[in-house]
Amino acid sequence: MFISMFGAVESGIIYAIMALGVYLTFRVLDFPDLTVDGSFVTGAAVAALAIINGVPPIIATILAGIAGFLAGTLTGLLHTKGKVNALLAGILMMTALYSINLRILGQPTLSLHTEATIFDQLGNVWGAPIDNMLNSMLGIFGLERLPSTWGILIVMLLVTVIIKLITDYFLKTEVGLAIRAIGDNKRMIRSLSANTDNLTILGVALSNGLVALSGGLIAQLGGFADVGMGIGMIVIGLASVIIGEALFGTKTIARATLAVIGGAVIYRMIVTLALRFDFFETGDMKLITAIIVIIALISPKILKTQREKKRRIEKRRALEQEIKEVG
Amino acid sequence: MLDVKNISIVFNEGTVDEKTALNNINLSLEKGDFVTVIGSNGAGKSTLMNVIAGQLYPDVGDVLINGKQVIHLPEYRRSQFVGRVFQDPMAGTAPSMTIEENLAMAYSRNKKRKLTFGVTKSRRKMFKEYLQTLNLGLEDRLTAKVGMLSGGERQALSLLMTTFTDPDILLLDEHTAALDPSRAELITGLTKKVVTDAGLATLMVTHNMQQALDLGNRLIMMDKGQIIFEASGIDKQRLTVEDLLHEFQRIRGEQFEDDRVVLG
Known part of the structure; x- marks a missing residue:
């Protein structure tokens, strides 16, 4: 149990980078960008291909991010200069990227098992003493199966938090304010x-x-890049954003981005928990994700209506009581 | 300062819906000029504003600001010189952002936006001073979301945001029409103050003839895409609402067909 939850948190933190990307389009720009399903794989494919061709993993990961940036640029151009509807622009790019990703990979799946990834290199630098220390601390609580390394979790947490802080800063700069205003009142910011x-x-x-960077890291964590690994990624990103916002709030930008990271990790934990039921199969994951998003979207509204109803009934009852007493 | 030359624009040309929105409009504003524009619905007032702001491209004609041709500049480039307040109080501010963030965006209007903080300590101090001039207590609510403000407060903020980077031209598009009388009066007062303080060239569309007479040093009346009547200086001061209605009837040979004008 602990070990599978540990894995969930580990990958959740990497998926959080993708969720931050989704937050930027869906929430900040108010641009429902479906490119994500494609650009996530593009990131994975570019990273995998680069590593297999002997590029240092860190450079390969950065290349993945750049590839995603270019894909996003095309979607943006399609929408703004081509005046294509935002949803359609994303779908078109997603479809086009499927073929491009296959070309990059050269085959449907590219294995990285024999290659040294960024995480293998990390393991070499990461001191085993720290792992031993943390594991012995957990041993006190009677946990027996312990993670082999804490390095990935801690370093990735650090990387994700740094990306979060840069995002927070960026959204408060003059450029960032203008980008936020596009999602809020486009006409106004144009007149400014x-x-x-x-x-x-x-x-x-x-x-x-960001999405492609996350894809590149996930490929290295899992040891493969697959042309189908991005299917439903946008819904996962959206689930992370919505769960995070519901649980942690969105009062400030810093709070909202933290919520997104938290949401991504919690989403992974929910999926891991769900898969522990024998009833569910791995293939059910997309369905579970969709249901989580639906619940997260609808339940706040239902709760609110229920509360309003209850309040009104109570008010009415109190009034009736009063009338009775007077009468 | 602002020169509008031979502007014509026809919508849906060649169809049954063909409509001449502007017909050879010529208008010239000096620095400090405050021109009120009246006219019935469909007279072309808003179209004229849109052409000056760069939202609409005319079929024929030219717009010059400070002697420089700006007709080919897109709206976002032209808004460096042209500030605009809309009728809808929601249009001029970003509701989910704070007051200080809104002001910071307005402050970047005539500069290149950079990757430095939009709201800094020194800017916050400056924003506070500007907000104090509104006398609405907004200076104590810098980090409040603009969506929480009332329509009047938002419109006052819009007006401040539009003018505090000193644009050359100020366009006011019925900017008090959506407010209740007391708020409208407040915004009108602020407008008067801002326009005299900064000495901009101002063009104000209004449906309220009395307001058109009270404000500004020039008045133009538009109908069917043309400027049909102009008054300025001492002539304008002597005008009354009755004169304007009478004038319209004399020129057009028909009744001014907009109740809002008289009642508003």
């Missing part, structure tokens, strides 16, 4: 002499850069 087209393109590009 901001080039909304270019800013939208930048936002969608950055978003997909």
